[in-house]
Amino acid sequence: MDFKLPPILYNAQGQVRTVGFELEYSYLSIAASAEIVQQLYGGEVQVENKFKQKVVGTSLGDFTLEFDLTLLTEKRYKKVFKALNIKIDTINIGENTLQDEVEDTLGNLIGKVFPNEIACPPIPCTKLHQIEKLREALFQNNAEGTHSFPTNAFGTHINIEVPNTATATLVAYLKAFLLLYPWLLQVGETDLARKLSPFIDPFPPAYADLVLASDYKPSLEQFIRDYHKYNPNRNRPLDFYPLFAELNQELLAEFENLGKVKARDTFHYRLPNSSLSQPGWTLAAEWNNWIAVEELANNPQKLSELSLEYMSLKRHSLIGFDSKWIKRTEEWLS
Numbered sequence: 616m617d618f619k620l621p622p623i624l625y626n627a628q629g630q631v632r633t634v635g636f637e638l639e640y641s642y643l644s645i646a647a648s649a650e651i652v653q654q655l656y657g658g659e660v661q662v663e664n665k666f667k668q669k670v671v672g673t674s675l676g677d678f679t680l681e682f683d684l685t686l687l688t689e690k691r692y693k694k695v696f697k698a699l700n701i702k703i704d705t706i707n708i709g710e711n712t713l714q715d716e717v718e719d720t721l722g723n724l725i726g727k728v729f730p731n732e733i734a735c736p737p738i739p740c741t742k743l744h745q746i747e748k749l750r751e752a753l754f755q756n757n758a759e760g761t762h763s764f765p766t767n768a769f770g771t772h773i774n775i776e777v778p779n780t781a782t783a784t785l786v787a788y789l790k791a792f793l794l795l796y797p798w799l800l801q802v803g804e805t806d807l808a809r810k811l812s813p814f815i816d817p818f819p820p821a822y823a824d825l826v827l828a829s830d831y832k833p834s835l836e837q838f839i840r841d842y843h844k845y846n847p848n849r850n851r852p853l854d855f856y857p858l859f860a861e862l863n864q865e866l867l868a869e870f871e872n873l874g875k876v877k878a879r880d881t882f883h884y885r886l887p888n889s890s891l892s893q894p895g896w897t898l899a900a901e902w903n904n905w906i907a908v909e910e911l912a913n914n915p916q917k918l919s920e921l922s923l924e925y926m927s928l929k930r931h932s933l934i935g936f937d938s939k940w941i942k943r944t945e946e947w948l949s
Contacts, residue, residue: 616897616900617744619906621740621775621906623778626776626777626778631740632740632777633739634737635734636773637732637771639772640758640759640891641758641769645667652680667681676738679734680731681734682730743899747899760893761806768806768811769888771887773884775882782835785838786838787915788909791918792852792908794827799886802904803886805886809888815851819845824926825841829919829922847870854885857878858879858880860878861878925940928943
């Protein structure tokens with residue numbers, strides 16, 4: 616399957632827009648995963664610790680591979696032993712240290728719930744077929760994804776460089792996403808574990824009503840404040856906080872409980888499964904679903920028409936709104 620090109624190919628500086636993928640999975644170790652990346656793209660492996668490595672200087676850029684839990688990647692568990700005046704890296708148990716044993720035990724236990732993650736470098740959207748090689752290699756090496764275990768709420772995150780940072784553009788993309796969200800859930804076959812997890816909570820209906828209103832034309836500051844009022848955490852299928860941090864770090868600093876937010880001029884799309892163990896699954900399919908958002912966001916007339924239809928159907932549907940709206944979405948897409 617080919618990766619479709621977005622309707623706006625270039626950013627505001629005239630360069631091809633870039634895309635970065637983050638793949639969550641289990642079974643394969645960080646070391647084995649780093650070796651796969653190096654075999655595919657070259658580069659040098661840099662080992663920070665057992666749970667975090669990098670492959671730098673590859674043909675695509677720098678990859679980061681880590682266990683997706685700061686308890687291990689930042690060794691926060693050592694604080695407990697330090698409080699007891701126990702230096703676990705100096706106590707030997709057979710051929711290993713106590714630190715090795717603790718990390719192995721924690722990794723085995725927590726690894727049943729929390730995934731490893733490969734963060735790919737941003738690459739031009741004209742070269743995304745290069746990342747499909749990694750997805751195929753992980754499949755061939757038996758990486759386990761969302762469907763491998765009932766509690767695997769693993770995801771594929773796609774970081775899409777924005778075409779420009781005009782507030783009207785950002786609002787248009789959010790409107791398009793809200794309109795296509797029921798269809799995206801269906802076409803992407805979003806796993807039940809992910810739906811039940813807190814990681815991709817849907818945008819509140821009241822917020823959708825606010826954004827889809829025809830007169831919603833906020834300033835950047837109002838857009839950010841409205842977003843935070845209704846979405847006070849990172850757990851949304853389309854996370855705007857990295858973009859807001861890039862555009863107004865001072866304002867974002869006012870908000871509590873967001874944790875560490877990496878500033879970047881991208882849409883952080885978090886909805887797709889990580890179906891690495893499924894033979895027919897591809898990154899191209901997930902990307903092409905996103906392209907529908909791009910196309911609607913850049914069709915002002917259709918965006919306005921569908922917003923009005925959405926609001927009207929929602930007001931007049933006591934039950935079955937999603938199925939009705941998905942049917943209407945499919946009519947538009949066809």
